[in-house]
Amino acid sequence: MKPFQTVVSKAAPLDLPNVDTDQIIPKQFLKRVERTGFGQYLFFDWRFKDDGQENPDFVLNKPEYKGAKILLARDNFGCGSSREHAPWALLDYGFQVIIAPSFADIFYNNCFQNGILPIKLPPDQVDTLFQLVQERPDTEFVVDLEKQTITGGGITISFEIDKERKEKLLKGLDDIAWTLQFEDAIKEYENTHTIY
Amino acid sequence: MGKTLFDKVWEHHLVNYPGSENSDKKLLYIDLHLIHEVTSPQAFEGLRLAGRKVRRPDLTVATMDHNVPTKDRDKPVRDPISAKQMEVLKKNCEEFGITLYDLNSYDQGIVHVIGPEQGFTQPGKTIVCGDSHTSTHGAFGALAFGIGTSEVEHVLATQCLVQKKPKTMRVNFIGKLPKGVYAKDMILALIGKIGTAGATGYVMEYAGEAIENLSMEGRMTICNMSIEAGARAGMVAPDEKTYAYLKDKPHAPKGEAWDKALAWWKTLKTDKDAVFDKEVTIDCSTLAPQVTWGTSPGMVRGVDETIPSPDDAPDEVTKIGYKKALEYMDLKPGMKITEIPIDKVFIGSCTNSRIEDLREAAAMVKGRRKADTVKAVLVVPGSHRVKEQAEKEGLDKIFLEAGFEWREPGCSMCLAMNDDVLSPGERCASTSNRNFEGRQGKGGRTFLVSPAMATLAAIHGHFVDIREELS
Ligand code: SF4
Numbered sequence: 001m002k003p004f005q006t007v008v009s010k011a012a013p014l015d016l017p018n019v020d021t022d023q024i025i026p027k028q029f030l031k032r033v034e035r036t037g038f039g040q041y042l043f044f045d046w047r048f049k050d051d052g053q054e055n056p057d058f059v060l061n062k063p064e065y066k067g068a069k070i071l072l073a074r075d076n077f078g079c080g081s082s083r084e085h086a087p088w089a090l091l092d093y094g095f096q097v098i099i100a101p102s103f104a105d106i107f108y109n110n111c112f113q114n115g116i117l118p119i120k121l122p123p124d125q126v127d128t129l130f131q132l133v134q135e136r137p138d139t140e141f142v143v144d145l146e147k148q149t150i151t152g153g154g155i156t157i158s159f160e161i162d163k164e165r166k167e168k169l170l171k172g173l174d175d176i177a178w179t180l181q182f183e184d185a186i187k188e189y190e191n192t193h194t195i196y
Numbered sequence: 197m198g199k200t201l202f203d204k205v206w207e208h209h210l211v212n213y214p215g216s217e218n219s220d221k222k223l224l225y226i227d228l229h230l231i232h233e234v235t236s237p238q239a240f241e242g243l244r245l246a247g248r249k250v251r252r253p254d255l256t257v258a259t260m261d262h263n264v265p266t267k268d269r270d271k272p273v274r275d276p277i278s279a280k281q282m283e284v285l286k287k288n289c290e291e292f293g294i295t296l297y298d299l300n301s302y303d304q305g306i307v308h309v310i311g312p313e314q315g316f317t318q319p320g321k322t323i324v325c326g327d328s329h330t331s332t333h334g335a336f337g338a339l340a341f342g343i344g345t346s347e348v349e350h351v352l353a354t355q356c357l358v359q360k361k362p363k364t365m366r367v368n369f370i371g372k373l374p375k376g377v378y379a380k381d382m383i384l385a386l387i388g389k390i391g392t393a394g395a396t397g398y399v400m401e402y403a404g405e406a407i408e409n410l411s412m413e414g415r416m417t418i419c420n421m422s423i424e425a426g427a428r429a430g431m432v433a434p435d436e437k438t439y440a441y442l443k444d445k446p447h448a449p450k451g452e453a454w455d456k457a458l459a460w461w462k463t464l465k466t467d468k469d470a471v472f473d474k475e476v477t478i479d480c481s482t483l484a485p486q487v488t489w490g491t492s493p494g495m496v497r498g499v500d501e502t503i504p505s506p507d508d509a510p511d512e513v514t515k516i517g518y519k520k521a522l523e524y525m526d527l528k529p530g531m532k533i534t535e536i537p538i539d540k541v542f543i544g545s546c547t548n549s550r551i552e553d554l555r556e557a558a559a560m561v562k563g564r565r566k567a568d569t570v571k572a573v574l575v576v577p578g579s580h581r582v583k584e585q586a587e588k589e590g591l592d593k594i595f596l597e598a599g600f601e602w603r604e605p606g607c608s609m610c611l612a613m614n615d616d617v618l619s620p621g622e623r624c625a626s627t628s629n630r631n632f633e634g635r636q637g638k639g640g641r642t643f644l645v646s647p648a649m650a651t652l653a654a655i656h657g658h659f660v661d662i663r664e665e666l667s
Contacts, residue, residue, distance in 0.1 A: 015516070016516065016517070016520070017513045017514070017516070017517050018392055018393075018492050018517060020492075020630075020632050022630070022632040022633070022634065022635055023632070023633060023634075026634060026638075027611050027612065027613050027635075028613070030234050030613065031234075031263065031275075031277035031278060031280070031281055031613075032277075033237035033238070033241070033280065033281060033284050034237075034238065034241065035238045035241065035242075045633065045634050045638060050620075074513060075393060075513060076392060076393040076396070076426065079392060079393070079426065080328070080630065080632060081327075081328055081611075081630075082235070082326060082327060082328040082342040082343060082344055083234075083235065083344075083345075084235065084238070084326075084344035084345035084346060085345075087344075102393060102396065104393070104396065104426060105396055105397065105426070105428055106328060106342055106343070106344060109344060109347070110344035110346065113344060113346035113347070114346065164219075164221055175346070175350055175358055176246070176248070176349065176350050176353045176354060178358070179223065179350065179353075179354045179356055179358065180353070180354060181213075182211065182213035182214070182223065185211050185212055185213040185214070185216075185223070186211055186223075186225070186354065186355065186356060188211075188212070189211045189212070189225050190225075190355075193208075193225070194456070195227045195255065195321070196318060196448075196449040196453055196456075196457040
């Protein structure tokens with residue numbers, strides 16, 4: 001996992017609640033056995049029309065939002081299937097930060113495992129950002145994880161994040177290595193508990 | 197203060213690493229890790245890249261279910277990519293010494309069906325799988341939840357998971373269920389009430405008279421869809437029914453081990469003075485059969501109701517969701533639910549593909565036929581064992597005589613990764629758990645219902661209030 005660095009980018013507004021992982025990456029693309037290459041299928045059914053042409057009405061296809069590394073979303077983003085292909089696809093497509101009022105649990109977790117920063121903000125602040133981005137799509141934001149701030153369009157918003165998760169994102173640390181330090185404790189557990 | 201069922205299972209599994217007392221980051225030991233072909237390949241890839249081993253292959257069980265074909269199993273798998281995923285799983289299991297129930301094994305089936313029926317699933321266990329419906333196993337009083345592929349890799353390497361303690365919610369299903377109303381209706385009604393994010397961050401315990409009266413199959417249906425309310429997991433306290441179900445299952449403890457296990461299981465009840473972070477009550481005595489009308493399981497109504505209007509939405513954001521759903525489903529506000537025509541019917545998935553579900557469906561259709569307007573009715577048992585039992589009881593004949601199709605076990609049209617898909621625009625009465633856009637095929641429209649309601653829709657070509665039919 002790469003260490004998370006400050007992101008400077010436009011933001012793309014996906015103005016829908018309950019965006020589920022089936023939409024983020026439709027199941028017909030789950031059959032790869034590698035971790036990479038999923039970006040081309042991100043939001044496939046929304047991004048492309050039946051004939052394979054780009055759907056010009058979908059927000060990610062609008063020229064003003066192309067290249068955005070920040071995704072602005074609504075409530076319960078990432079609900080549904082636990083597929084980690086969803087964060088892989090988002091990351092592969094170029095998103096490094098997702099901002100929403102709430103996330104589905106598994107998806108939220110999966111983001112950290114893959115170096116994506118999911119930011120939870122109160123609904124009124126998310127509204128403000130949506131308004132800003134919809135009125136002035138070219139607004140550049142600076143997402144600084146160290147300082148826990150989002151700055152852009154003349155405003156600065158602070159966000160909360162779990163201390164250890166922040167550390168790990170910043171260092172690009174792998175969870176498994178962390179756990180394996182406690183081999184003795186795990187052994188001790190195994191010696192004292194019966195599994196039927 | 198007393199402890200909840202969840203607290204007891206949680207605390208039993210904490211690994212005391214140095215510093216763990218002062219951290220809210222807990223290391224949870226995992227008793228059973230189930231894997232399947234779709235969410236595991238990249239986890240094994242990760243292990244190999246890091247030169248790591250599987251810590252406890254003996255606590256790991258693999259099956260193939262998500263994209264297996266449900267017919268012509270004697271022929272090679274047609275879709276080359278599905279075939280490759282299955283091949284890769286097989287290789288991985290061989291390399292790392294993991295038991296695999298592959299395509300033609302007698303023990304193959306949907307991962308959440310075979311765990312319980314073989315006795316791997318037990319009260320008080322921690323159970324994980326790279327599949328969100330792992331919550332199913334909570335019906336036995338296990339703490340069971342879905343994980344992502346990175347976590348699958350983590351469990352393979354360490355047999356532990358890094359977790360934060362979730363909050364607890366108790367859902368009290370009070371009263372007795374009316375005739376024609378089932379576990380599926382209970383859970384759909386709950387999701388309709390609290391919303392698809394209503395339980396985010398919580399582990400739910402289902403309790404109350406209606407839960408106690410349910411069979412293990414019914415409890416599994418309820419726990420299965422906990423994730424659809426956003427919950428981390430769902431649990432039901434084990435009782436005599438649980439023990440009776442597990443007794444003599446191939447992997448259940450035997451002899452002295454059984455007695456010891458049983459003594460522990462009996463302690464796994466929420467103490468009287470335990471306090472939950474949240475309580476919700478649902479009166480089952482007045483519950484109607486439920487039908488989802490939209491593209492999220494929370495968009496649900498009683499079968500005797502009408503399609504809502506966006507103006508009924510509680511807030512602006514939901515209103516947009518309603519509008520989009522109505523458009524996708526091609527439904528008009530005010531239309532009666534019983535007027536919705538049905539093109540296909542799917543009876544299956546880890547929500548409703550157990551023997552009891554098939555018995556209910558068969559009882560409903562015995563001596564009748566599917567409507568001519570219904571193009572196909574797929575009955576897909578959850579496992580080989582379920583299939584065999586159903587055939588012993590002659591259920592397959594009842595289905596075939598009714599014009600239904602009788603298939604081989606797998607996930608099938610629940611997520612349509614194999615050949616079982618809806619065509620664009622088709623409406624499907626489905627016993628599965630998700631009605632998301634395109635879930636059962638691009639442009640397909642899913643209506644979630646109980647097996648009995650799905651069967652009636654197959655017979656009539658549209659939804660019917662089962663209570664009228666039964667009276
Ligand atoms: S039946 Fe459906 S929900 Fe259940 S495990 Fe298979 S794909 Fe997942």
